[in-house]
Amino acid sequence: MSPPLLPTHESYLVIGGGTSLGELIVEQLLRRGETRVNIFDSQPLIAEQTARFGNGVRVYVGDILVPESIADAVKSCEATCIIHTGMVSTAIETEARYFSSYSPSQTPADDKKKLDELLAIHKKVNTAGTRHVLAAALEYGAAMKLVYVGNANVVFDGEDRPMLREADAQQPAKCWDERHEPQAHGERMVLSFNGLNELRTAVIRPATVFGPGFVQGLHLLRIRTVPGIVGIQIGENTNLADRTFVANAAHAAILAADRLSPTHPQHSATAGKAFFITDGAPRPFWDFSRSLWAATGGPGAAPTIIGKGTLMFVAAAKDMVGNLRGEKADFWKQARVMCVTRTYDISLAREVLGYAPIVSHDEGIRRTAEGMQREAGEKRAITDTPADEELPAYEREEVSWLAEKSPFF
DSSP states (O other), X not given: OOOOOOOOOOOEEEETTTSHHHHHHHHHHXXXXXXXXXXXXXXXXXXXXXXXHTTSEEEEEOOTTSHHHHHHHHHHTTOSEEEEOSOOOOHHHHHTTOGGGOOOOOSHHHHHHHHHHHHHHHHHIIIIIHHHHHHHHHHHOSXXXXXXXXXXXXXXXXXXXXXXXXXXXXXXXXXXXXXXXXXXXXXXXXXHXXXXXXXXXXXXXXXXXXXXXXXOHXXXXXXXXXXXXXXXXXXXXXXXXXXXXXXXXXXXXXXXXXXXXXXXXXXXXXXXXXXXXXXXXXXXXXXXXXXXXXXXTOOXXXXXXXXXXXXXXXXXXXXXXXXXXXXXXXXXXXXXXXXXXXXXXXXXXXXXXXXXXXXXHXXXXXXXXXXXXXXXXXXXXXXXXXXXXXXXXXXXXXXXXXXXXXXXX
């Protein structure tokens, strides 16, 4: 475990401080004694968040897509360190974590619409938004440091990559999953600005972040209406995958920020670099959903195994039909993600950042399951829906969409 962190008394600006990840970054900064912690976000904190942080946090509500908005925040709080989570909170994202903000969606179509809206916002925040953050840091920052939270998936190329190291990781010309393109673009911008006008930058790349708020209680309710979906397994489950509990990602971001200080012994090894961050506990890919399901009290059962070759053939055929209809389809690529090994060597983060997970992978699963059960219960109470009729059952095509998009996979 990493040693306790001491306060630096810098002025921190956490972009997306009201999100799942941002909240924990703010909380960890406050816990170590920082007294100048600021949040820039797209909406005010809700009551639960204000109670969580107390009165010691100043919140700037603005639009990261408006250059003057983020610039005013950087200038006003005299930020010396920006931690850009790559996200901003939205009503959709907040309602997934806080039942007081919850508005029920009754169909998978509603969920899909919300997801599409989130992806559109995510794209803008990581491209134009990051550009505005960098401009504000250069113009108004004092001895500025900037840490950007990227994503290990930006370097995935469809092949088995066991214990991939940073030195061997190359961003492909186009991300395997286009949803990661905005973060890849953000990473390139942030790293290219290192050293410009004394700006010092670094990127952390957590692998598949999970935790309360990332795996929603809503999915626990829905998944119970799809018999056997958790028991599905593609192949022999020999391909390993890394994941990162959200508190560990927050911890790594703060460690990187500390080491960007010119006086830190690891400054030169941190500035301009990207670091893989995981729980340090690679597991067979399909074990995650089962472990989470078991932790919520779900019944165990022998998995229904679908051959890898069969899945890839069906996915390719579905893509072909979709393309003939003029619809964009990439089921083959999505299937490939579930069939290969994606693990990352975090030795560089350990050596340079002093990183070690502060929450074990198993404990992270337990906390996530606990949060899911709490959220599911709260949402059920709000919708006043009988337990045996929680949500409408999915049709066949809707089950396909759930399996494609659900954070369980």
